[in-house]
Amino acid sequence: MCCASCAWHDVPLKVKIWSAEAGNAAQPLIVLVHGAMDRSASMLKLSRRLDEQYRVLRYDRRGYGHSAHHPGPFNMAGQLADLLGLLNGRRAVLIGHSYGGNVVLAAATRHRDLVAGLVVYEAPLSFEPWWPTSTAGAAVIKAVGQSQLAAQDAAEAFMRRLIGDERWLALPERTRNARRSEGPALANELADLRENRPWNADDVVVPLLVGYGSETAEHRRRGMEQVADSVAGAQSVCLQDCGHFAPTLAPDKFRRELIEPLLQRVGEPWASSSA
Numbered sequence: 102m103c104c105a106s107c108a109w110h111d112v113p114l115k116v117k118i119w120s121a122e123a124g125n126a127a128q129p130l131i132v133l134v135h136g137a138m139d140r141s142a143s144m145l146k147l148s149r150r151l152d153e154q155y156r157v158l159r160y161d162r163r164g165y166g167h168s169a170h171h172p173g174p175f176n177m178a179g180q181l182a183d184l185l186g187l188l189n190g191r192r193a194v195l196i197g198h199s200y201g202g203n204v205v206l207a208a209a210t211r212h213r214d215l216v217a218g219l220v221v222y223e224a225p226l227s228f229e230p231w232w233p234t235s236t237a238g239a240a241v242i243k244a245v246g247q248s249q250l251a252a253q254d255a256a257e258a259f260m261r262r263l264i265g266d267e268r269w270l271a272l273p274e275r276t277r278n279a280r281r282s283e284g285p286a287l288a289n290e291l292a293d294l295r296e297n298r299p300w301n302a303d304d305v306v307v308p309l310l311v312g313y314g315s316e317t318a319e320h321r322r323r324g325m326e327q328v329a330d331s332v333a334g335a336q337s338v339c340l341q342d343c344g345h346f347a348p349t350l351a352p353d354k355f356r357r358e359l360i361e362p363l364l365q366r367v368g369e370p371w372a373s374s375s376a
Contacts, residue, residue, distance in 0.1 A: 131196060
């Protein structure tokens with residue numbers, strides 16, 4: 102029998118993180134972690150393609166969506182505290198998109214007993230010296246330490262580069278204002294990622310599939326191939342005719358070519374609280 106629930110979860114310092122769970126609570130857990138300037142709603146289609154067989158948790162990371170009023174800090178330590186609180190001792194397969202890919206990789210190196218396997222899709226490796234400084238994210242980092250308005254303007258510029266001016270202007274004013282308000286979270290988490298390597302390849306010992314789209318930027322492809330080459334046993338998968346937003350725009354392909362092969366490698370059961 103399938104069930105669904107939404108809740109505000111306490112994490113350290115009693116700050117609330119919004120999350121939703123769907124599927125039978127007795128089934129193995131899969132957690133979906135979204136990227137920068139995004140929210141868990143973008144993972145809803147993917148969640149619905151999994152929740153008949155698994156328990157699926159998705160959540161709004163601090164600073165975004167229903168968790169937009171989180172005061173921070175917007176760094177990897179905070180991200181891991183939130184994820185750990187939501188897991189609440191449960192062992193899970195973690196699926197990370199973009200910045201969320203770094204969150205799940207960091208979790209796998211620090212909490213091995215709770216992580217059964219990983220899918221990482223187009224995670225930015227901005228902490229690497231070769232990562233380009235001309236990306237949308239690099240431009241946002243310059244707003245750190247500046248005014249609230251500067252951070253909001255940086256968030257708008259980031260979104261315009263991601264989705265285009267026409268789509269941005271077509272958004273309702275309320276939505277545009279909400280996205281602009283997420284500027285401080287965006288700028289600070291990206292600055293932290295650039296300055297502090299969140300994980301080391303040698304410490305990733307769980308099954309890992311990394312993915313990128315055939316239509317993605319060259320630096321994203323290079324980054325994912327580097328991860329696959331540096332983590333023992335990792336495999337890379339190129340999703341044909343997909344770009345950066347494959348988890349949202351191609352959820353069937355994403356499940357079929359990335360998640361299902363990973364779950365076959367992980368094996369069952371992984372639902373226990375310890376490895």
